[in-house]
Amino acid sequence: MMLPEGQSTVFLVDDDDRIRTSLARALGKRGYDVKSYFSAEAFLDAYDVTQPGCLVLDYGMPGLNGLELQKHLAETEFSIPIIFISGQGGVPESVQAMKAGAVDFLEKPFRQSDLVACIDTAFSTDLETRSAEKNVKTARTKFEKLTAREKEVALFMIAHPSTTSSKEVGRQLNISPRTVDHHRARILEKMSIGSVAELIDLSGSAAFLQSAVSVDFDLQS
Incomplete structure (x- = not known):
């Protein structure tokens, strides 16, 4: 079930203006709060780790590509769930992304319903992770x-x-x-x-x- 608007955010990163605009509009009509970025670097500059949500990430981008951003986030211990979307990546790339913890790897063109299902799963995962992290912090304070x-x-x-x-x-x-x-x-x-x-x-x-x-x-x- 989709969470109420504003509670979690879809962070959409894709260098293709047409796809980024189209997806943002479609997801917005479904009630999602969407923030769009044309590059991984732009996302990193703006990302607030306290904001719950998920990352819908294009695999093939100039500069920092999707897999490199995923690795960077893991190294900095940012646990935001990632859904890859790609018109370039093949089996090796999708396997690498999934092994690194991606929610899914969708090849373009994909059905919006498939992306929506992934987003809802990612939202639930993110909120569960944040709840667990909060419990750990509380336990640390008590300890x-x-x-x-x-x-x-x-x-x-x-x-x-x-x-x-x-x-x-x-x-x-x-x-x-x-x-x-x-x-x-x-x-x-x-x-x-x-x-x-x-x-x-x-x-x-x-x-x-x-x-x-x-x-x-x-x-x-």
């Missing part, structure tokens, strides 16, 4: 409120999900099981989660937890 010992206990449990009992954690960190229980309760409270399993799940999408504090987690022999 930093833990004391040094609480971080140590939390990181140990994350690093060793099969040995999270208070007795085992206490043995490895040279503290009493009762102290581990106290720290565990405080960790869950400060992180606003209900179990160690949730903490471990969170760490799977938030690698910063592993690197937030340098702790030696080598199990004792």
Whole structure:
């Protein structure tokens, strides 16, 4: 389902004035908010990473081409979903684009309905990614409120999900099981989660937890 107008934006990049104008008009009539650019460089100069949406990108352009822009965005950690449109690219190019995370690779001429379906998928993907990133930032802020010992206990449990009992954690960190229980309760409270399993799940999408504090987690022999 298409999102309400203005909530997400279609960033359209194509050096062909006729195609760019035609697509922008057609998508606008369908209720999409569209911003058009004649080159990858023009898009980069204007792009606001806080604006949700997707990138409809021509593969073959002078200057920075589509694949090069995709690579540049990946290197700068801009996670905007990309839909390639191309009258030049073949199988190798489409495979390369898809392997690099493109939503789809549409060959011109394509049906507008196919592009619309791709855009709606891309919008959903983008909003899910942004939501996950927001959750990670929130978790990072909460994690930093833990004391040094609480971080140590939390990181140990994350690093060793099969040995999270208070007795085992206490043995490895040279503290009493009762102290581990106290720290565990405080960790869950400060992180606003209900179990160690949730903490471990969170760490799977938030690698910063592993690197937030340098702790030696080598199990004792």
